[in-house]
Amino acid sequence: xxxxxxxxxxxxxxxxxxxxxxxxxxxxxxxxxxxxxxxxxxxxxxxxxxxxxxxxxxxxxxxxxxxxxxxxxxxxxxxxxxxxxxxxxxxxxxxxxxxxxxxxxxxxxxxxxxxxxxxxxxxxxxxxxxxxxxxxxxxxxxxxxxxxxxxxxxxxxxxxxxxxxxxxxxxxxxxxxxxxxxxxxx
Numbered sequence: 001x002x003x004x005x006x007x008x009x010x011x012x013x014x015x016x017x018x019x020x021x022x023x024x025x026x027x028x029x030x031x032x033x034x035x036x037x038x039x040x041x042x043x044x045x046x047x048x049x050x051x052x053x054x055x056x057x058x059x060x061x062x063x064x065x066x067x068x069x070x071x072x073x074x075x076x077x078x079x080x081x082x083x084x085x086x087x088x089x090x091x092x093x094x095x096x097x098x099x100x101x102x103x104x105x106x107x108x109x110x111x112x113x114x115x116x117x118x119x120x121x122x123x124x125x126x127x128x129x130x131x132x133x134x135x136x137x138x139x140x141x142x143x144x145x146x147x148x149x150x151x152x153x154x155x156x157x158x159x160x161x162x163x164x165x166x167x168x169x170x171x172x173x174x175x176x177x178x179x180x181x182x183x184x185x186x
Contacts, residue, residue: 034149034150035145035148035149035150036064036077036079036133036135036143036145039075039077039135039137039143040064040065040066040075040076040077040135042066043064043065043066043076043077044064044065044066044068045062045063045064046063046064046065046068046070046076046181046182046183047062047063047180047181047182047183047184048060048061048062048063048180048181049061049176049177049179049180049181050177051174051177056084057083057084058082058083058084058086059080059081059082059083059084060080060081060083061078061079061080061081061167061177061181062078062079062081062181063076063077063078063079063167063168063181063182063183064076064077064078064079065077070182070183072136072164072168073138074138075135075136075137075138076135076136076164077133077134077135077136078133078134078136078164078167078181079131079132079133080131080132080133081129081130081131082126082127082128082129082130082131082132083128083129084128085125085126085127085128086125086126087125088120088123088124088125089120091119091123091126092116092119092120092123095119095163095166096112096115096116096119098166098173099112099115099162099163099165099166100112101173102162102165102166102169102171103162103165107162111158115156115159115162115163118154118156118159119154121152122144122151122152122154123144123151124146124151130146130147131146131147132144132145132146132151133145133146134163134164136160136164137160138157139157140155140157140160141153141154141155141156141157141159141160142154142159142160142163142164167181168181168182
């Protein structure tokens with residue numbers, strides 16, 4: 001056997017070992033956080049409200065956190081319970097549109113495309129009464145769940161910050177919902 005073929009086999013074994021290791025770690029992480037409550041076991045509701053568009057009820061939102069008062073730099077969860085059927089494509093496009101509205105030209109188009117791809121993998125079509133829960137994990141990114149279990153991780157802290165800004169940034173499209181989520185009316 002030539003030295004080059006031995007080197008290639010060794011590299012293949014190491015690569016395979018790394019793949020198995022990462023798969024095992026991913027499975028273990030998922031097993032430890034099957035629901036969003038597992039990720040934030042001491043979370044309490046901060047606030048809640050409804051999002052309406054031209055009089056139509058689109059979803060109800062609830063913000064959860066382990067910190068009081070709410071701290072947007074600490075882990076939290078945003079739970080959306082949909083009242084209408086909405087396609088994955090519409091969820092992704094609306095999220096991108098809102099991020100672009102909030103951040104303007106400060107985000108490169110390749111970053112937005114990467115985020116679009118990530119959301120397309122993480123999001124699903126929703127029907128009335130479906131729940132999607134996003135968990136913000138500072139300096140890690142975010143994790144998404146449905147009413148039953150884990151859907152996807154997006155390990156991008158900048159994406160996580162931009163995504164949750166849709167609801168929590170002072171420039172949010174729905175200032176009343178933002179205030180309700182932050183518990184201002186309670």
